[in-house]
Amino acid sequence: MPILDNETLLALWLEGALDDSQHALFMQRCADDPEFAAVVEQANMFTENTDAFAQWPLPQWKETEWKVPQWERNTPINTDLSWMARLSKWMSSGHSQYGVISVGLSCCALVIAVLTFTNQLGTQRAYELSNPATMTQMLTEQDIDQLVQQKVEQKITEQQQLSQAMFAQYADALQTQQLATSKQLTEYLLSSSRQERKEDFAQLVQFINEQRVNDQRFYAQQFNDLQDEIYAINPSPINISQE
Amino acid sequence: MFDTTDETLISKALSGNKRAWGQLLSRYEKPVYLYGLRMTSNSEDAKDLMQDIFISVYRNLAQYKGTGKFKSWLFSIAHYRCIEFYRRKKPLQSIDDTPEVADANATPEMCYAGDAQQQTILLAMQSLPIAQREVVELKFFGQFTFVEIAEQLHVSPNTVKARLYSALAKLKDNSEVQYAYSR
Numbered sequence: 001m002p003i004l005d006n007e008t009l010l011a012l013w014l015e016g017a018l019d020d021s022q023h024a025l026f027m028q029r030c031a032d033d034p035e036f037a038a039v040v041e042q043a044n045m046f047t048e049n050t051d052a053f054a055q056w057p058l059p060q061w062k063e064t065e066w067k068v069p070q071w072e073r074n075t076p077i078n079t080d081l082s083w084m085a086r087l088s089k090w091m092s093s094g095h096s097q098y099g100v101i102s103v104g105l106s107c108c109a110l111v112i113a114v115l116t117f118t119n120q121l122g123t124q125r126a127y128e129l130s131n132p133a134t135m136t137q138m139l140t141e142q143d144i145d146q147l148v149q150q151k152v153e154q155k156i157t158e159q160q161q162l163s164q165a166m167f168a169q170y171a172d173a174l175q176t177q178q179l180a181t182s183k184q185l186t187e188y189l190l191s192s193s194r195q196e197r198k199e200d201f202a203q204l205v206q207f208i209n210e211q212r213v214n215d216q217r218f219y220a221q222q223f224n225d226l227q228d229e230i231y232a233i234n235p236s237p238i239n240i241s242q243e
Numbered sequence: 244m245f246d247t248t249d250e251t252l253i254s255k256a257l258s259g260n261k262r263a264w265g266q267l268l269s270r271y272e273k274p275v276y277l278y279g280l281r282m283t284s285n286s287e288d289a290k291d292l293m294q295d296i297f298i299s300v301y302r303n304l305a306q307y308k309g310t311g312k313f314k315s316w317l318f319s320i321a322h323y324r325c326i327e328f329y330r331r332k333k334p335l336q337s338i339d340d341t342p343e344v345a346d347a348n349a350t351p352e353m354c355y356a357g358d359a360q361q362q363t364i365l366l367a368m369q370s371l372p373i374a375q376r377e378v379v380e381l382k383f384f385g386q387f388t389f390v391e392i393a394e395q396l397h398v399s400p401n402t403v404k405a406r407l408y409s410a411l412a413k414l415k416d417n418s419e420v421q422y423a424y425s426r
Contacts, residue, residue, distance in 0.1 A: 006408060007407075007408040010404070015388060050383055056277060058276055214265050218261060218262045
């Protein structure tokens with residue numbers, strides 16, 4: 001058996017990594033070496049009191065008052081992910097309902113843009129009808145207008161069909177996801193014991209409470225920023241109480 | 244079950260989510276504050292140190308690559324901030340120097356610490372040189388392994404073991420001296 005020095009033996013003991021022979025050696029060393037025994041006693045004092053400060057009050061350190069600088073946000077942690085990978089990760093992370101909303105908004109914006117464009121075409125056509133100089137070109141331009149109108153309508157129809165298909169796809173995906181989640185939750189609820197559920201709900205309540213505290217801090221920070229902005233606009237605010 | 248991982252919060256914070264940063268802050272404010280308290284034995288210094296640490300974490304968050312535990316990374320920053328704090332406060336004192344003999348009622352925190360164990364721990368920590376104090380703090384209160392502590396302090400694991408052993412031996416001597424005086 002190799003001879004272990006006191007420091008190594010203590011370290012192994014503290015990390016719970018002593019094997020049988022090392023444990024015997026440790027006990028022997030404690031009995032034979034009073035200095036080692038005293039060191040172990042000191043270590044025990046700390047080990048037994050690791051949570052002595054658990055109830056120590058955390059000071060109100062006014063985190064909303066200190067300003068933190070801007071970091072370099074262009075350097076994300078997962079730089080190895082391509083945009084496609086990130087997109088697929090985002091889609092699979094339960095945010096697909098936001099995807100539906102954003103696609104819907106994009107479609108609305110497209111329809112509005114197309115309608116505005118056709119309206120402008122109509123205005124232009126009215127102007128040309130009222131102008132005799134352009135009358136000679138009427139027939140050909142009328143045909144062009146008609147073609148443009150047809151194309152625009154065709155595009156709108158295609159876009160609508162595409163949007164509807166996408167919406168249907170998203171709705172299906174969302175429904176499937178919800179069904180899977182519900183199934184998973186039901187299976188979990190059925191399989192877990194009452195005690196586990198109790199603990200989970202306690203965790204949930206704790207989580208919600210933490211979220212509430214975080215929300216309060218977040219809003220306090222927002223108000224603080226707003227206050228700073230107001231002071232920046234008007235450096236010498238009117239003291240209402242003096243007026 | 245409901246806890247968001249540190250990595251998720253960091254990722255969100257890096258993309259500008261202030262709420263995620265706040266969550267990360269509230270998750271670690273107590274361990275960091277208590278680290279500062281045990282390292283400085285003074286709540287005002289602990290508050291200043293905590294603020295220094297979190298500002299530094301905020302500035303360097305983008306450099307965290309997620310290779311090790313976030314807590315380890317955070318406490319390695321805490322170590323640098325703590326050393327800097329002591330260099331500002333006592334520029335001529337080395338981190339291996341033993342501080343002046345501590346008085347049991349030296350700081351309001353010790354008076355406040357109604358619990359005898361808290362008083363004993365604060366007093367014991369105060370009597371150690373910074374380098375040893377940090378190892379005791381990280382091993383017993385931070386619950387880090389020797390390898391993790393070595394990585395945080397940029398020394399070898401054997402140095403960490405030696406520092407811990409010396410610290411505990413020194414504490415034993417101090418308690419014997421105090422016992423002799425009290426008689």
